[in-house]
Amino acid sequence: xxxxxxREIKATGPVWQVAIWLGLFMAAMLASVVYVEHHGxxxxxxxxxxxxxxxxxFAIFLIVAAxxxxxxxxxxxxxxxxxxxxxxxxxxxxxxxxxxGGLAVLVLDLGRPDRLLVAMTTYNFSSxxxxxxxxxxxxxxxxxxxxxxxxxxGMPPGAIKSIGTLAFLWRLALxxxxxxxxxxxxxxxxxxxxxxxxxxxxxxxxxxxxxxILVLSALYQLADRPLGAGLVIRMGRLLAIFAAxxxxxxxxxxxxxxxxxxxxxxxxxxLSDGGIYTTLxxxxxxxxxxxxxxxxxYHPTFGKTANAARAASVCVVxxxxxxxxxxxxxxxxxxMELLPGYTVTSGLGDGAVAAYRPRxxxxxxxxxxxxxxxxxxxxxxKVLRILPTNLSDANTGQEG
Amino acid sequence: MIRLLLPLVxxxxxxxxxxxxxxxxxxxxxxxxxxxxxxxNAYWRKHHMEMMRHDRDLTMRDGDRMIxxxxxxxxxxxxxxxxxxxxxxxxxxxxxxxxxxxxxxxRVDCFMCHRSTPDGIDETDDHAALTGRKAGDIxxxxxxxxxxxE
Amino acid sequence: MTRIKGAELSxxxxxxxxAAVASATLAPGVTLIAxxxxxxxxxxxxxxxxxLLIDAGxxxxxxxxxxxxxxxxxxxxxxxxxxxxxxxxxxxxLKNKTTGHETSMPVMCQHCAEPPCVDVCPTGxxxxxxxxxxxxxxxxxxxxxxxxxxxxxxxRSFVHEPIVNQKSHAPRGQGTVESCTxxxxxxxxxxxxxxxxxxxxxxxxxxxxxxxxxPDSQISKRLAEYPSAALRPDLGLGxxxxxxxx
Numbered sequence: 001x002x003x004x005x006x007r008e009i010k011a012t013g014p015v016w017q018v019a020i021w022l023g024l025f026m027a028a029m030l031a032s033v034v035y036v037e038h039h040g041x042x043x044x045x046x047x048x049x050x051x052x053x054x055x056x057x058f059a060i061f062l063i064v065a066a067x068x069x070x071x072x073x074x075x076x077x078x079x080x081x082x083x084x085x086x087x088x089x090x091x092x093x094x095x096x097x098x099x100x101g102g103l104a105v106l107v108l109d110l111g112r113p114d115r116l117l118v119a120m121t122t123y124n125f126s127s128x129x130x131x132x133x134x135x136x137x138x139x140x141x142x143x144x145x146x147x148x149x150x151x152x153x154g155m156p157p158g159a160i161k162s163i164g165t166l167a168f169l170w171r172l173a174l175x176x177x178x179x180x181x182x183x184x185x186x187x188x189x190x191x192x193x194x195x196x197x198x199x200x201x202x203x204x205x206x207x208x209x210x211x212x213i214l215v216l217s218a219l220y221q222l223a224d225r226p227l228g229a230g231l232v233i234r235m236g237r238l239l240a241i242f243a244a245x246x247x248x249x250x251x252x253x254x255x256x257x258x259x260x261x262x263x264x265x266x267x268x269x270x271l272s273d274g275g276i277y278t279t280l281x282x283x284x285x286x287x288x289x290x291x292x293x294x295x296x297x298y299h300p301t302f303g304k305t306a307n308a309a310r311a312a313s314v315c316v317v318x319x320x321x322x323x324x325x326x327x328x329x330x331x332x333x334x335x336m337e338l339l340p341g342y343t344v345t346s347g348l349g350d351g352a353v354a355a356y357r358p359r360x361x362x363x364x365x366x367x368x369x370x371x372x373x374x375x376x377x378x379x380x381x382k383v384l385r386i387l388p389t390n391l392s393d394a395n396t397g398q399e400g
Numbered sequence: 401m402i403r404l405l406l407p408l409v410x411x412x413x414x415x416x417x418x419x420x421x422x423x424x425x426x427x428x429x430x431x432x433x434x435x436x437x438x439x440x441n442a443y444w445r446k447h448h449m450e451m452m453r454h455d456r457d458l459t460m461r462d463g464d465r466m467i468x469x470x471x472x473x474x475x476x477x478x479x480x481x482x483x484x485x486x487x488x489x490x491x492x493x494x495x496x497x498x499x500x501x502x503x504x505x506x507r508v509d510c511f512m513c514h515r516s517t518p519d520g521i522d523e524t525d526d527h528a529a530l531t532g533r534k535a536g537d538i539x540x541x542x543x544x545x546x547x548x549x550e
Numbered sequence: 551m552t553r554i555k556g557a558e559l560s561x562x563x564x565x566x567x568x569a570a571v572a573s574a575t576l577a578p579g580v581t582l583i584a585x586x587x588x589x590x591x592x593x594x595x596x597x598x599x600x601x602l603l604i605d606a607g608x609x610x611x612x613x614x615x616x617x618x619x620x621x622x623x624x625x626x627x628x629x630x631x632x633x634x635x636x637x638x639x640x641x642x643x644l645k646n647k648t649t650g651h652e653t654s655m656p657v658m659c660q661h662c663a664e665p666p667c668v669d670v671c672p673t674g675x676x677x678x679x680x681x682x683x684x685x686x687x688x689x690x691x692x693x694x695x696x697x698x699x700x701x702x703x704x705x706r707s708f709v710h711e712p713i714v715n716q717k718s719h720a721p722r723g724q725g726t727v728e729s730c731t732x733x734x735x736x737x738x739x740x741x742x743x744x745x746x747x748x749x750x751x752x753x754x755x756x757x758x759x760x761x762x763x764x765p766d767s768q769i770s771k772r773l774a775e776y777p778s779a780a781l782r783p784d785l786g787l788g789x790x791x792x793x794x795x796x
Contacts, residue, residue: 111693111725124674187702463594513723
């Protein structure tokens with residue numbers, strides 16, 4: 001195996017094309033933000049009943065995937081899996097880019113985004129949200145230091161492992177915090193569960209690796225560099241395990257809730273009566289996001305190809321969006337019981353499932369966040385030496 | 401070098417002239433009614449934000465509404481009427497707060513939530529957040545400026 | 551001393567606030583019921599705990615005087631879209647699942663002793679005053695709506711459009727979150743909330759306002775004597791708003 005050579009990618013025609021498309025999506029995002037700022041959130045589909053909508057689905061997916069994307073680097077630095085070491089730099093960059101994209105969507109959807117400075121300087125430490133602000137910004141700083149350590153010469157031995165371990169632990173805290181945003185809400189039957197934190201950790205492993213596989217494949221295709229099938233297949237097998245882990249925590253969450261009579265209404269809503277939410281849960285989260293990718297990876301013939309891993313990654317991403325949609329919006333749509341033992345009705349939606357119809361400013365904002373993340377990654381690959389020139393199997397010593 | 405320094409020195413000299421003959425660049429601050437603040441205008445210009453924030457916290461967090469300061473209290477003396485006799489809101493450049501804040505280019509956030517005129521004035525679409533200027537309006541505005549004031 | 555003009559203003563403000571007017575114009579009997587505390591309190595006194603006792607038995611299903619009064623007092627009129635319009639107080643119909651008994655009652659911010667909205671606010675804009683009134687500091691509110699996710703009573707509203715013609719005693723603006731303030735501007739001047747007054751004025755007297763910490767107040771005596779319940783008792787929030795005759 002020759003020494004890993006990291007080189008910037010060249011700005012060829014296809015690279016420019018992708019960059020321009022992503023730039024257009026970002027411009028559309030900014031236009032939609034100006035539109036919403038001027039007219040107020042009344043032009044979005046979010047209401048006083050469903051207060052967090054499609055932008056938050058995108059943002060939470062991106063943030064969860066961001067912490068998971070760092071996994072590849074953690075496997076290399078912390079768990080000494082040598083075959084992932086060439087990928088560690090891209091992993092760090094992708095983690096920062098995805099987080100930046102998710103945060104951009106969150107901040108731009110605020111009612112008063114001009115008060116970002118207030119949010120960054122005034123903290124109520126009883127709020128997990130406030131802790132998350134510190135965890136997110138700290139993560140960006142920490143991964144930047146981690147990247148610097150990886151990319152600079154003459155680092156003392158063990159330094160990368162120490163920083164990598166710190167980043168790994170920080171990312172676990174970050175994802176726990178993100179899950180707890182929902183898990184610590186006592187008011188709503190769909191949240192209020194300690195298992196949200198480990199569920200989100202499992203989700204981060206799964207979504208992060210899926211996004212990493214797709215971005216890695218896309219970048220190497222664009223840069224016209226060899227990417228060995230063995231490496232991708234190996235990551236695909238890991239992805240199947242992570243997807244199974246998500247299914248496990250989902251099952252535990254719902255089985256536990258089914259046992260409690262007080263949660264029966266919400267469980268029936270998600271598992272059978274909820275219309276779009278039921279479809280997204282069974283079809284999106286369980287089938288497309290869990291069972292199909294696992295089947296693809298373990299298929300006797302198809303599973304031995306790199307395309308199985310890529311197809312499985314696409315499925316995991318789609319299923320992941322469905323899962324976050326069900327969690328964020330399904331949890332809000334279900335009516336709250338003001339007084340146990342009584343049905344509550346009013347002219348203002350009490351007792352009824354809240355309707356939510358996302359509108360285009362929300363979609364553009366969410367897609368803009370994705371575009372920002374991808375553009376930042378591509379820019380980093382163009383400007384920094386984060387991508388190895390040769391990741392073919394012969395070079396990295398993979399078995400076929 | 402001297403060609404750079406000379407104009408600067410001249411501007412500085414002009415700026416340091418007595419308060420009465422201000423340069424034409426100084427904002428045209430509308431005259432207030434009522435007794436002047438005892439601390440003096442200079443003190444108020446420098447410290448009004450601190451004072452407003454301090455009094456705001458006393459009222460909002462401690463419920464002290466008997467302190468002699470409220471945003472609506474300012475407008476008892478500091479309202480401005482335009483040529484037609486109507487009270488101007490923060491949307492107009494003639495508004496008391498705008499006269500200095502436009503000059504200092506410091507954004508005023510208060511009037512997203514607070515009214516900028518005394519109770520009873522119908523602010524309607526003249527409110528700060530709703531200037532709603534579209535491209536055509538901007539041209540009309542510039543034309544009006546060219547004709548000598550709005 | 552300093553700010554001579556200001557002192558005159560504050561007297562003017564006080565007279566304008568309506569509290570003094572209210573106590574003069576209402577009938578003596580109604581005043582006795584409507585008033586909870588002593589006159590001339592000018593601060594959030596930690597010794598007080600303001601609360602409401604709502605008698606659902608006296609509440610008329612067809613009446614929404616409390617809602618209209620709150621709307622007029624605080625200026626949160628509708629923009630024609632019930633899903634996004636502010637709703638500081640709303641009338642709900644409660645039906646007992648077992649017995650089928652129906653009542654109607656108003657629901658507003660419950661001014662909890664352990665408010666979930668205060669816990670979750672990232673900037674601390676959602677806060678509880680010393681006298682128990684839960685408010686939003688709109689200077690610090692960034693409009694994240696997390697408090698709306700956390701409130702078990704859907705008491706909070708987000709302002710979805712640019713606002714004009716606010717009442718000077720109830721500033722509110724686009725992009726911030728708001729809820730029932732227990733008419734804190736009235737209470738601080740010794741008055742009672744608008745909904746309490748309106749309900750009394752409509753002849754129902756279903757809402758009683760007073761100091762829960764004062765054992766001699768009307769509300770404390772009523773609570774000690776008759777059974778009452780809080781919404782979502784399972785959460786242990788210690789609400790200042792309690793309901794009787796559900």
